[in-house]
Amino acid sequence: MSRSAAMLIMGVFTLYFLTPIWWLLVSSSKTGGEITSTAPLWFTMDSAPTFLANLGNLFTYSDGVFGRWLANSALYAGLGALMGTVIAAMCGYALAKYEFRGREALFNIVLSGVLVPATALALPLFLIFSEVKLTNTLWAVFLPSLVSPFGVYLARIYAAASVPTELLEAARLDGSSEVRTFFTVSTRLMAPALVTIFLFQFVAIWNNFFLPLIMLRDQVLFPVTLGLYAWNSQISQIPELRVLVIVGALVSILPLIGTFLALQRFWSSGLGAGSVK
């Protein structure tokens, strides 16, 4: 294949991947009428003030519930992924670096957990949570998000490859406790895998739809995706929501893109861990 053919393929697909996002950005700077009446992929003369006005409406509509949704998503996905990563890393590390009875059996159970579709768990979880009166609470979405079998799998593979047993022996000789060794020495060696696990889980929780959909009734508890979904399904009755849905969609993807860009250096080296045998 020639260089120009390769560049052509990549160029065409760049348009495919970026045009929808570009359209979202451009449309966010238009009024409801302008979205259909002006050039869809280019700005109008007063794009900047319209964009700011749309943004203002987005954050004030319905007592500023959108800001609340963003904060909820940040809590569910940020704190959930952070705690989930530590929990998964500890388990994967133990499976990689210690020999104990039932280790392989345990790993196989966790692995089969990877294959269980999350949506198949959501409904029984809803029934269990309604028994213990936990539905329509923060906990109903937060707690199940802490479990990441795939995180354990990645952590095990990466710990086995990147934490030398000799180093653990040396730490033991120096009198460091197992737990201290893990948190001060091993986690540093596992850093790329930890960032990768964090990001995967962050995205998985941020994108999770079924669980919040069936667990939450109270708008104030919604994550941003569910909130926008709710607005989008009301467009036919409340047409002015269309602009808010478009601006809201743009605002809601910025945190994820920002997180990826900020952590890019770390996760790209950990990404291959799951696929290298």
Next chain:
Amino acid sequence: MKVTRPSTAPAAALGTPKTRKAKTTGAQRRAVFLFIAPFGVLFLAFYAVPIIFAVVQSLLTVERKGTFGPPRQVFGGLVQYQQVFQNTEFWESVGRVLLFGVVQVPIMLGLALLFALLLDSPLLKGKKFFRLAFFAPYAVPGVIAAIMWGFLYSPSLSPFEAVTSEVNFLSAELVLWAIANIVTWVYVGYNMLIIYSSLLAIPTEIYEAARLDGASNLQIAWRIKIPLVVPAIILTGVFSIIGTLQLLAEPQTLRSFSSAISSTFTPNLAVYTTASVPNYNLAAAFSVVLALATFVLSFVFLKATQRKVSQ
């Protein structure tokens, strides 16, 4: 490190004379427990218990004394499963996502592999830009992607009016493939990166040796690179199969743009619809069947591809 506590009995039980390098001490065993317990408890509570609960629920059935008597759950054996197998809408939805998967997954993984190989080849300039541009859609949640594409597909709103006034992507015939496009758009870059990072892990000496033997770039890609990234492709394949059978957010969101998507369009939508009727027992049976199907499909795929690799 000193053995703080002898605890000979369990140690002896554990110490079957295998090729054990170092003895596990009591402190280490406590550490293992500490490391595993948090995940173990959460896994039990939010994976094992719900699965068992779903199976139990699926075996129960609601009985009423008279038409208006209080509902009571009684053991119904496989009654729900009988209903699952007689439910044509559910099986139509299963057929629909299988058709979806058979077409969409190979296209998506094929594109991901092509992009990964191009990124890894010396042909390309501006690799960092392409990597980011192709990966960016992964940061767009399924619901948001469906809303965006819903607008792009709509004849009145789309910037591609010339196309959408001729072809109705939201019609009954095309809407499945409109969803396939959304899923592909979101996940190609993610799969590309997984394959690409495993290409980066291949030692470059292999290519030099092949080049000395007179292999072209294409031959190197076909004979060396692709076989070596098969594990990565298998991984992305399994995740794609799971994702296909789980389809929910995209079709559910697109329902506000297209009347062609029924409330039982995908298996998960059928489960959701059944649960909101509400018929929890039947919905539980759907969930169990769906989870089993996912499990079996992923397992068969793993076995089939691994056999091919080892040959």
